[in-house]
Amino acid sequence: MSKKPKKKKRSVVRDPHYLYECSVQSTDPDLDFAEKTFRRRFGRPFRHLREDFCGTAALACTWILRDEANRALGVDLDGPTLAWGREHNVAALGEAEDRLELVQDDVRAVSRPRVDVTMALNFSYWIFTERAALLDYFRTARRGLKPDGMLVLDLFGGTESMMESEESRKIDASVTFDGTRVPGFRYEWEQARYDPITGAFVCHIHFKLRDGTKLRKAFSYEWRFWTLPEIRELLLEAGFEEIEVYTDDWDDFLDDSNGVYRRRKTFDNEGVWVGYLVAFR
Ligand SMILES: C[S@@+](CC[C@H](N)C(=O)[O-])C[C@H]1O[C@@H](n2cnc3c(N)ncnc32)[C@H](O)[C@@H]1O
Incomplete structure (x- = not known):
């Protein structure tokens, strides 16, 4: 009797943190955007990055590997997520790990060391559902920046x-x-x-x-779904000097964003758009 060949099992990775990093995060394009925007404003590169709501610290770790002069601070409330990041991302940095500090705390409680750029991505700051709480976060974020510093947030609308x-x-x-x-x-x-x-x-x-x-x-x-004008007003109320808005370009052929973010003073609303807000200290 001939044996029926067994169907080969398709290999999968079930760890939600790996799946999240592969599908949600785009650390290199985010860092490219921050580097370009900082250089255009201040005429020099920046070195010290803070990743708020850092989770597994993928952005901070990518920043460390970009240049041996780079330093990073990651802040997140959740111990197990930070531990996963230490085991899988930070460990892969080797000796460069010394240039990264991870802090388990509320982002509203940490304002030192002061950094050049703080990034809070994937809409994480929408966790603050009350106006007072979001304002408190923006005030702390501003206090945590050097005089030539900027906060980068992402958002969506449409x-x-x-x-x-x-x-x-x-x-x-x-x-x-x-x-x-x-x-x-x-x-x-x-x-x-x-x-x-x-x-x-x-x-x-x-x-x-x-x-x-x-x-x-x-x-x-x-x-809470925060709209762009609400966030802008809160950033100004928190003391930020100037806010810039960048949104993506839609590619009709791809039926997707082309990944290019342009500075806008105004733009036509679309079904869904994604953007960055940059707040200068
Ligand atoms: C959507 S994940 C962000 C993960 C990743 N950094 C990214 O950009 O995609 C949100 C993270 O915010 C953290 N978090 C929620 N509230 C926080 C707070 N008040 N202070 C610090 N971290 C907070 C959660 O523990 C979670 O890891």
């Missing part, structure tokens, strides 16, 4: 953004910071609830792996 929706994207295979090969998978972004009275905005990230496994609600967020 006519189709404040509503329930689902979006799915195929993520190609890639290699992580510590050399782990992550086979391709699907990333799903669900905007589960938007309350127009409070601005409460509940979102989830789901992952679907090649072997059929679904990681539902791998990450969930209970945010």
Whole structure:
């Protein structure tokens, strides 16, 4: 009797932090943007980066490897996430690890050492649902900057953004910071609830792996949807001198952002747009 050949199991990586880093984060483009913007404003490179809501500190670690003069500070409340970052990302830095400091605390409680650039990405500051709390964060962020310093935030908006929706994207295979090969998978972004009275905005990230496994609600967020004018006003109230707005260009052929962020004084609203706000101290 001939044996039926066994179907080869498709290898997968189930660790949500690896999947998050591969699908959500784009540390190199974010750092390219910060370097270009800082140089245009101050005519020199910057060296000391702070990553707020750093989670696994992927951005800070990437910054350390870019230049041996670079230093970084990462701040996050969550011990287990920081521990994962230490084991998988920081350990891969080798001796360069000395140039990175990770602090487990509320971002509103840390304003030293002063840095050149603070980045708070992937809309993490939307965790502050009250005006007073977000203002407190912006004031602390400003105090934590050197005189020639800037805060970089990302945000999104558009006519189709404040509503329930689902979006799915195929993520190609890639290699992580510590050399782990992550086979391709699907990333799903669900905007589960938007309350127009409070601005409460509940979102989830789901992952679907090649072997059929679904990681539902791998990450969930209970945010407030902050609009660009509200954030701008709060940054000015916190004492920032000048705010610049950058949004991406839409490529009709790709039906996606072309990844180019231009400075805007005004722009036509779209279904969904993504942007950076840069606040100079
Ligand atoms: C969406 S993740 C950001 C991960 C990653 N840095 C990125 O840019 O994609 C949000 C992180 O914020 C942290 N966090 C939430 N509230 C915080 C607070 N008040 N102070 C510091 N970290 C906070 C959480 O522990 C979580 O790791």
